[in-house]
Amino acid sequence: MRRTEHIERESASLEQRCWVRLTRCCNNRCAFCHDSEVQDGTVRSFSEVASEIRQGRKNGARRLILSGGEPTLHPRFVDFVQLGRDVGFSWIQVVTNGRRFSYPGFATRVRAAGLDEATFSMHGHNSALHDELVRVDGGFEQSLRGMKNLMEEGCVVNVDVVLNSRNIRHLVDILSFFVGFGVREFDLLWLVPFGRAWENRNLLFFEPAFGLQWIRRAIRYARRKRLTVWTNRLPPWLLEGAEELIQDPHKIHDEVNGRRAELEAWLNHGQRLRCRQPARCRQCFLEPFCGWLENIRNSHRRASWTHLVCDPASTTDALPRWVRNVRLLARDQDAAARFCLAYGARGRRVDRLVLLLDTPPSRALLGAARAAGREIVLATSKIACVRKIIGIRATNLEIILNSGNMKGARLAAPAGTCFSFESCATASETARLAFNPLYALPVRASGPIYLDNIPLCVQPKKSFGRVFNMIGAQCLTGDKTFDLDQLTDWFIREGYRVRSLRCRTCCLYGECPGFPINLVRHFGFSVCRPLEMPI
Known part of the structure; x- marks a missing residue:
């Protein structure tokens, strides 16, 4: 894996896009359709769709993506493509089964209106397999004719493949067939346990470990052929050795937007999440996110599990009473001191107050902090700062592991020193700041240390893990x-953690938080080193 490849992919996935649904109908009846519950056979009004297209452009989107249902079934599909071009979208794409493009002249008219790219949903390498899954006799041949027509018009064509128990063994065959047809870009999609996909779960779902061999073969084939491959909702651990293919975690925002009303009602009003069922959750890409949300939602009952990061410039000192652990950005020490004094003046103290510092704390800040917190922790990633704050009376030390400041450093630190990873929100930030867990810790401690949200395999001896x-x-x-x-942003930054399939043999598997997703995308799953016996 090139260390920059996931950064390039992140740039592409973060491109501002305008997704617009045109229809709630489809001329296929896919066995795995997760959207079937909202397919009522209707098309949206021209004015409603046109308004969304114009608003998307005003919001700064450059790429317009038309979807459904099957978007080409809308009687004014060509007009929407033309409108997208007229309002200034630089790239117009459709996600389609492609069957309508087989009709005489349709591909020509759509291309002339401004269509740049078509993503075809194709799930087999022959009629028997594809037609079985989309439940339309002749659908495969019709889609191929549509694909050929668009290619002849100069349109970019790529292929989506929904992986399931019926086609996973044939994944290389599917890629090979469409490569022969001229396709160079593919998106491999994981099943979503909703709609007909869940109704047909006994037919379609398979154990991820079972599909591992076929996915790895497909990745090797794609590398040989120098294909562009994306993944959508695949469990990250399936991609060990191909970590650049792990889906950008910011795509979780798309999943959240698709179920916003239901998630907000559950999170803030206690309404039951209808899909929150163990059997369904085990098959769902969002299960780690929902589990993390549930922990956050229960923070007022189990506050010691949640640490609140506060910026004194933008955070009121009137924090909820359940907050017991605060990490305070203290680079502006005067503002941090004022925050601590105001909080302490309310007659309240948090159990643990962590001051995030670039320079040693002033006496004023230390005095204010002691009025606001019972335990004071001085945290920094700056080596020069670490050397000066070691030994400050009545404080503990946290060293934030950072590649730029920790490389080659060797420090002596007291027993009880805490270590944490630099918090990174993006792949590019991870590449710039993240500490490689395969390196030895840059500190020699005089006694046991704490690893906060860091797997113990990073430093298994004389260490205690806290999650x-x-x-x-x-x-x-x-x-x-x-x-x-x-x-959602904070889940991507701090809560989204993954482990290798190999980690299931680790004696600490049940206690391990895993590594941050972007750290694994950058350094690979090799950072996971299962421990074979209790330490």
Whole structure:
């Protein structure tokens, strides 16, 4: 894996796009359709769709993606493509089964209106397999004619493949067939346990470990042929050795937007999430996210599990009473001191107050901090700062592992020193800042140390692991209510952690938090080193 490849992919996936649904109908009846519950046979009005297209462009999107149902069934599909071009979209794409493009002249008219790219949903390498899955006799041949027509018009064509128990053994055959047809880009999609996919679960779902050999063969084939491959919702551990293919975690925002009303009602109003069933959750890409949300939602009952990150410039000192652990950005020490004094003046103290520092704390800040917190922790990633704050009376030390400041450093630290990873939100930030867990810790401690949200395989001897959730104060909208978008950002930054399939042999598997997703995308699953016996 090239260390920069996932950064390039992140840039592509973060491109601002405008997704617009045109229809709630389809001329296929796919066995795995997760959207079938909202397919009522209707098409949206021209004015409604046109308004969304114009608004998307005003919001700064450059790429317009038309979807359904089957978007080409809309009687004014060509007009929507033309409108997208007229309002200034630089790239217009459709996600389609492609059958309508087989009709005489349709591909020509759509291409002339401004269509640049078509993503075809193709799930087999022959009629028997594809038609069985889409449940339309002749659908495969019709889609191929549509694909050929668009290619002849100069349109970019790529292929989506929904992986399931019926086609997983034939994945290389599917790629090979469409490569022969001229396709060079593929997206491999994982099943979603909703709609007909869940109704047909006994036919379609398979154990991920069972599909591992076929997925690895397909990846090797794609590398030989120098194909562009994307993945959508695949469990990350399936991609050990091909970590650059792990889906960008920011795509979770798309999943959240698709179920926003239901998630917010569950998170903030206690309404039951109808899909929250063990059998279904085991098959769902969002299960780690929902589990993390559930822990956050219960923070007012188990506050010691959640640490709140506060910026004194933007956070009120009137924090909810359940907050017992605060990480305070203290680079502006005067602002941090004022925050601590105001909080302490309320007659309240948090159990643990962590000051995130670039320079040693002033006496004023230390005095204010002691009024606001029972345990004071001085945290920094700056080597020069570490040397100066070691031994400050009545404080503990946290060293934030950072590639730029920790490389080659050797420090002596007291027993009880805490270590944590630098918090990184993106792949590019990870490449710039993240500490490689395969390196030895840059500190020689005089006794046991704490690894906060770090797997113990990083430093198995004389170490204690502590696991907790971490969110920003901007996630709070009330005492027991939360901002879903901000929580999603913090899940990507801190909560989304993964482990290797090999980790299942580790004696600490049940206790391990795993590694941050972007750290694994950058360094690979080789950072996971299962421990064979208790330490």
